[in-house]
Amino acid sequence: MEHNREVEIDGNSNPIQISRLALDIGGSLIKLVYFSRNSGDDEDPPKDKVGVSSGVNGRLHFAMFETAKINDCLQFISANKLLLGGGFQHQENCTNGMSFIKATGGGAYKFSELFKEKLGIILEKEDEMDCLVTGANFLLKAVNQEAFTYLNGSKEFVQINHNDLYPYLLVNIGSGVSMIKVDGDGKFERVSGTSVGGGTFWGLGKLLTKCQSFDELLELSHRGDNKAIDTLVGDIYGGMDYSKIGLSSTTIASSFGKATSHCKELEDYKPEDISWSLLRMISNNIGQISYLNALRFGLKRIFFGGFFIRSHSYTMDTIAVAVHFWSKGEAKAMFLRHEGFLGALGAFMSYERHSLDDLVVNQMMPLPVNASLGTDTNYDPLNGDINGTESIQCSVYRA
Ligand SMILES: Nc1ncnc2c1ncn2[C@@H]1O[C@H](COP(=O)(O)OP(=O)(O)OP(=O)(O)O)[C@@H](O)[C@H]1O
Numbered sequence: 001m002e003h004n005r006e007v008e009i010d011g012n013s014n015p016i017q018i019s020r021l022a023l024d025i026g027g028s029l030i031k032l033v034y035f036s037r038n039s040g041d042d043e044d045p046p047k048d049k050v051g052v053s054s055g056v057n058g059r060l061h062f063a064m065f066e067t068a069k070i071n072d073c074l075q076f077i078s079a080n081k082l083l084l085g086g087g088f089q090h091q092e093n094c095t096n097g098m099s100f101i102k103a104t105g106g107g108a109y110k111f112s113e114l115f116k117e118k119l120g121i122i123l124e125k126e127d128e129m130d131c132l133v134t135g136a137n138f139l140l141k142a143v144n145q146e147a148f149t150y151l152n153g154s155k156e157f158v159q160i161n162h163n164d165l166y167p168y169l170l171v172n173i174g175s176g177v178s179m180i181k182v183d184g185d186g187k188f189e190r191v192s193g194t195s196v197g198g199g200t201f202w203g204l205g206k207l208l209t210k211c212q213s214f215d216e217l218l219e220l221s222h223r224g225d226n227k228a229i230d231t232l233v234g235d236i237y238g239g240m241d242y243s244k245i246g247l248s249s250t251t252i253a254s255s256f257g258k259a260t261s262h263c264k265e266l267e268d269y270k271p272e273d274i275s276w277s278l279l280r281m282i283s284n285n286i287g288q289i290s291y292l293n294a295l296r297f298g299l300k301r302i303f304f305g306g307f308f309i310r311s312h313s314y315t316m317d318t319i320a321v322a323v324h325f326w327s328k329g330e331a332k333a334m335f336l337r338h339e340g341f342l343g344a345l346g347a348f349m350s351y352e353r354h355s356l357d358d359l360v361v362n363q364m365m366p367l368p369v370n371a372s373l374g375t376d377t378n379y380d381p382l383n384g385d386i387n388g389t390e391s392i393q394c395s396v397y398r399a
């Protein structure tokens with residue numbers, strides 16, 4: 001896979017300078033975040049409060065690869081010269097000719113030798129939970145229209161009050177699920193988790209439907225009908241609601257309950273129905289466990305991140321309905337536009353905490369909605385373009 005740096009990154013043929021690359025190498029996906037300064041920025045650096053030039057404008061780029069195809073990722077980094085780090089600062093502390101790159105996720109440990117061998121870089125490991133929280137706090141505070149609710153098919157952006165953000169529950173749905181109570185910047189506790197997560201949906205879905213890609217499995221669910229596989233309350237109650245305990249006839253009484261039928265084999269079920277039932281089962285379960293943890297700590301807001309969500313309407317709807325149902329409307333499920341990049345952003349932000357150059361990203365200037373990741377025009381989660389790069393405008397300042 002060959003990526004044209006100039007065309008893909010800023011759409012023109014000027015040489016651009018890449019600074020700071022950070023990675024989140026997860027069980028399923030590798031996420032990359034990197035900064036490129038705007039071409040010609042030398043003439044027009046942003047000014048600080050007293051009018052002194054102190055930083056550079058540029059774009060923050062996001063890309064992802066399947067962890068199983070890590071060689072594609074290495075090639076992408078190398079072909080796009082993401083390690084050069086020229087421009088306004090030095091991201092690498094060079095030791096014996098080796099550069100350091102911030103990395104988080106289990107793969108930062110698992111693949112550290114591979115990165116050293118193939119690219120000559122040392123992965124400087126940052127704690128995964130720390131990075132998730134840093135990334136989420138950063139997005140919620142710095143990016144306009146980052147968080148939104150999703151109910152009955154409609155998306156509503158939430159205005160975040162910086163003084164009233166904490167505490168909240170962060171639920172990161174990756175291969176597995178982590179639930180983190182966040183009380184402030186760097187103040188958090190991982191309060192729960194479940195192994196029934198994105199890897200479960202994709203793994204079971206692949207076995208049961210023979211789908212070849214996650215996107216295909218997700219796309220299938222659009223055409224599915226869970227009545228064919230799930231046992232509904234009405235199936236047990238002769239078509240009636242069980243209203244005394246608040247269950248309507250259409251509520252799922254038992255996920256995959258109908259698959260116990262002796263007269264049917266796997267081939268007798270439609271892949272789209274299987275995908276829909278599986279998606280509902282897993283999303284419902286995560287929504288319910290999240291609510292229970294929010295209840296445990298008296299948290300009213302739950303932010304969901306992780307690439308399992310993929311801005312998928314049924315997934316978000318199911319999670320939101322589960323949280324609404326179980327909390328009787330008390331707790332609110334919210335989603336994030338940069339859902340899958342929390343950890344990578346947190347690793348990216350961690351350069352400030354440690355680097356000698358002491359840089360801080362203290363201003364985020366989102367482009368019009370259609371220029372950022374996670375929007376309908378530029379980012380289509382179902383188009384199968386897993387390596388598509390996306391970017392947002394921002395400024396990086398020297399502290
Ligand atoms: N193109 C894709 N290929 C594989 N899985 C995908 C894809 N797109 C979305 N997913 C979903 O996203 C999940 C991975 O999400 P994410 O990248 O947030 O987690 P991870 O960092 O890989 O996992 P973990 O944090 O548990 O190590 C997968 O398990 C799958 O459900």
Ligand SMILES: CC(C)(CO)[C@@H](O)C(=O)NCCC(=O)O
Binds near residue numbers: 177192194
């Ligand atoms: C192991 C991690 C943290 C790796 O990202 C994630 O996959 C996870 O939170 N799994 C759930 C593990 C559990 O708490 O049961």
